[in-house]
Amino acid sequence: MKNLRNQATLLIIIIALFVQCREPEKTSTPDTNRPNVLIINVDDLGYGDVGAYGATMVKTNHIDRLASEGRRFTDFHTASAVCSPSRYALLTGEYPARIDLFGAMFLREPLKVDTSKMTIARVMKAAGYATAAIGKWHLGFGNERPVDWNKPLKPGPLELGFDYFFGVPVLNSHPPFVYVENHNVVDYDPEDPFVYGEKSETRWFQEKFGLSEIGGAKAAHYRFDDRDVGTTLKDKAIEYIKTPREEPFFLYLATTNIHHPFTPRPQFIGTSEAGRYGDFIHELDWMVGDILNALDEEGLTENTMVIFTSDNGGMLNQGGQDAYAAGHRQNGKLLGFKFDAWEGGHRVPFIVRWPGKVPAGTVSDELSSNVDLLATVAAVVGQEELAAKAPDSHNFLPAITGDPEKPIRDHLIIAANSKQHLSIRKGNWMYIPAQGGGGFTAPNVGDHTFGGPAAFPFTGQQNSDIEDGKIKEDAPPAQLYNLEEDPYQSRNVYNDHPEVVEELQQLLDQTMGR
Missing domain, CATH: 3.40.720.10 (Alkaline Phosphatase, subunit A)
Known part of the structure; x- marks a missing residue:
């Protein structure tokens, strides 16, 4: 009987040691509260x-x-x-x-x-x-x-x-x-x-x-x-x-x-x-x-x-x-x-x-x-x-x-198809450092890549830089919009706020490590 008790005790110890050795292999415990x-x-x-x-x-x-x-x-x-x-x-x-x-x-x-x-x-x-x-x-x-x-x-x-x-x-x-x-x-x-x-x-x-x-x-x-x-x-x-x-x-x-x-x-x-x-x-x-x-x-x-x-x-x-x-x-x-x-x-x-x-x-x-x-x-x-x-x-x-x-974000970087149009949003300001949208620009209705200023006569959209489907000769070199006042970007205020343009250009360069 004593021999049986000793064998049982030894078996319990071996099982316990095995469980202890195996424990570290567990990666994570399922949690039903996690969605x-x-x-x-x-x-x-x-x-x-x-x-x-x-x-x-x-x-x-x-x-x-x-x-x-x-x-x-x-x-x-x-x-x-x-x-x-x-x-x-x-x-x-x-x-x-x-x-x-x-x-x-x-x-x-x-x-x-x-x-x-x-x-x-x-x-x-x-x-x-x-x-x-x-x-x-x-x-x-x-x-x-x-x-x-x-x-x-x-x-x-x-x-x-x-x-x-x-x-x-x-x-x-x-x-x-x-x-x-x-x-x-x-x-x-x-x-x-x-x-x-x-x-x-x-x-x-x-x-x-x-x-x-x-x-x-x-x-x-x-x-x-x-x-x-x-x-x-x-x-x-x-x-x-x-x-x-x-x-x-x-x-x-x-x-x-x-x-x-x-x-x-x-x-x-x-x-x-x-x-x-x-x-x-x-x-x-x-x-x-x-x-x-x-x-x-x-x-x-x-x-x-x-x-x-x-x-x-x-x-x-x-x-x-x-x-x-x-x-x-x-x-x-x-x-x-x-x-x-x-x-x-x-x-x-x-x-x-x-x-x-x-x-x-x-x-x-x-x-x-x-x-x-x-x-x-x-x-x-x-x-x-x-x-x-x-x-x-x-x-x-x-x-x-x-x-x-x-606000959770101070600013946000947004890219277009064109590298030159890498833009920045800060608060209500949206700064685009180039002319136009930076996307597709095929000129004719029916073109797969129809877009840009050429599409404005078709879409009826309005922007102060664009007239008759083309960018105006005297349009600013880049774009600035106050989205609170102008959510549909009808008026480029680049020339009105040079201090905002400078701030956003610097922040864009700093964020991108340029």
């Missing part, structure tokens, strides 16, 4: 493309529901008026101008994000979250130029803190027209490789480009059906939301809606008063509705922070021109369009719903930016120390859940 975080980053959705922001020719009932159940921001901006640099800002919390990223990226370009850099996904992983990116990536893959699409596509999202990626590798208007899952092209067959310079077997749509830039990979191209991309990404997001897991999730969902080509599913064609542009918005709203329903069905709504925003303002492409001619105003009354330093290029919808934390049906005019999302979600999950590694990112959680007495 899931879902960021819906829409493509090219303008300030005036949503009912809650004044749209009347399109119906966005589900997006409007988010606004009625959460908080809508009226002075939220993207750090760039262009898609790739805007996404860089959101994911890294760094101004894209710091790495000389101003324009869009295409199929040959490698990963633009340094894999050693802090990212929003790494912040969430450090807090014990499952992380996923679904949708449009548009930040490159691998380390070599041109990208070899026949090899594993890494580094990529998985090397930046995401556990899972599924989506469109570049964008829906440019090749390759395939899906990528984690490191691999979906349905890739090594017996039928990608070939640069060959025509791809993919459907043609108006404002879909580069069909002859890379071909081969027939099965992979066949999987990509333009009219089904929105549904595919939506369904993948719902599948991810419904996957059983112990830890909370962080999902970055980047839709291809409403970027050209405008390819809604058949049931949405002709449903809006704004042509195919508006029909694509209707499909987007349906996608958002299905995702919100999935949260409801899984009992996750009360403990999920939903953030809805756009990567830049609405574009005056061919579909956008048709919508504008029909009476729709994709950026409301704001001056300019996607790619511009003017407000229409970068002031975008931003809505947050977080039941019990964010007051429902409220509005904030706090100056904020998508570059601030890293620091803000870091504050949500208690990872402020990691956010300090992204100094351009400011925590505006106090403006999401409350009403700060003082």
Whole structure:
């Protein structure tokens, strides 16, 4: 009997030692009070493309529901008026101008994000979250130029803190027209490789480009059906939301809606008063509705922070021109369009719903930016120390859940497509250190890149520097606007306030280390 007692005691000691040795391997304990975080980053959705922001020719009932159940921001901006640099800002919390990223990226370009850099996904992983990116990536893959699409596509999202990626590798208007899952092209067959310079077997749509830039990979191209991309990404997001897991999730969902080509599913064609542009918005709203329903069905709504925003303002492409001619105003009354330093290029919808934390049906005019999302979600999950590694990112959680007495941001840097138009906002002042918008400037109605001063006769917009579709000879060399007095930038007051111009130019140079 004594022998048995000794053996039992020894067994207990061994088990205790084993448990003690194993304890340090635990990374984080699931905490049911931590919210899931879902960021819906829409493509090219303008300030005036949503009912809650004044749209009347399109119906966005589900997006409007988010606004009625959460908080809508009226002075939220993207750090760039262009898609790739805007996404860089959101994911890294760094101004894209710091790495000389101003324009869009295409199929040959490698990963633009340094894999050693802090990212929003790494912040969430450090807090014990499952992380996923679904949708449009548009930040490159691998380390070599041109990208070899026949090899594993890494580094990529998985090397930046995401556990899972599924989506469109570049964008829906440019090749390759395939899906990528984690490191691999979906349905890739090594017996039928990608070939640069060959025509791809993919459907043609108006404002879909580069069909002859890379071909081969027939099965992979066949999987990509333009009219089904929105549904595919939506369904993948719902599948991810419904996957059983112990830890909370962080999902970055980047839709291809409403970027050209405008390819809604058949049931949405002709449903809006704004042509195919508006029909694509209707499909987007349906996608958002299905995702919100999935949260409801899984009992996750009360403990999920939903953030809805756009990567830049609405574009005056061919579909956008048709919508504008029909009476729709994709950026409301704001001056300019996607790619511009003017407000229409970068002031975008931003809505947050977080039941019990964010007051429902409220509005904030706090100056904020998508570059601030890293620091803000870091504050949500208690990872402020990691956010300090992204100094351009400011925590505006106090403006999401409350009403700060003082502005959170002193100033904000905003980039256009043109490097010369790298601008600064401070208080009510907006300073653009060059003439024009800094975006597209094609001269003719019907041009895909129609924009700039040449578009003013078409849009009816007004600006004191522009007459008959051209910049006046005596226009100031740069632009200054008081947005409190002139929110639609109709009068350039550069010559009236030389002291403000000097202050803002110095602050811009100081901030950018010039």
